[in-house]
Amino acid sequence: xANPRHISLDVAIMGREFRVSCPESEREGLLAAVAYLDRKxxxxxxxxxVIGLExxxxxxxxxxxxxxxxxxxxxxxxxxxxxxxxxLTRLLDTALAQQDNLF
Numbered sequence: 001x002a003n004p005r006h007i008s009l010d011v012a013i014m015g016r017e018f019r020v021s022c023p024e025s026e027r028e029g030l031l032a033a034v035a036y037l038d039r040k041x042x043x044x045x046x047x048x049x050v051i052g053l054e055x056x057x058x059x060x061x062x063x064x065x066x067x068x069x070x071x072x073x074x075x076x077x078x079x080x081x082x083x084x085x086x087x088l089t090r091l092l093d094t095a096l097a098q099q100d101n102l103f
Contacts, residue, residue: 013038014045014053040064 004023
C-alpha cells in the first residue's frame with residue numbers, strides 16, 4: 001500500500017499562525033478540528049475566567065477531552081457489545097450452515 005501524500009497547511013488558532021502537515025485525504029478533517037479548537041479557545045478567553053494563551057489551550061484540551069470521554073461508552077458496555085456480536089455471529093454461522101445443507 002502506498003503512503004498517502006502529505007500536504008502542509010497554514011492554519012490560525014486564536015490569531016496565531018501554525019504550519020501543520022497531514023495526509024491529503026485528512027485535510028478537511030484537520031480544518032474542522034482547527035475551527036473547533038479555535039472556537040473553544042475563544043469561548044474560554046471570552047469568559048474572562050482564564051488568562052494566557054497557554055492556560056486557555058490547556059483548558060480547551062481538558063474540556064474537549066472530557067467531552068470525548070463522556071461520549072464514549074463505558075468499557076463494560078464495549079465488552080458486552082463484543083460478546084453479543086460474537087454470539088450473533090455464532091448464531092448466523094449456525095443458521096447459514098443449515099441453509100447450505102438445504103441446497
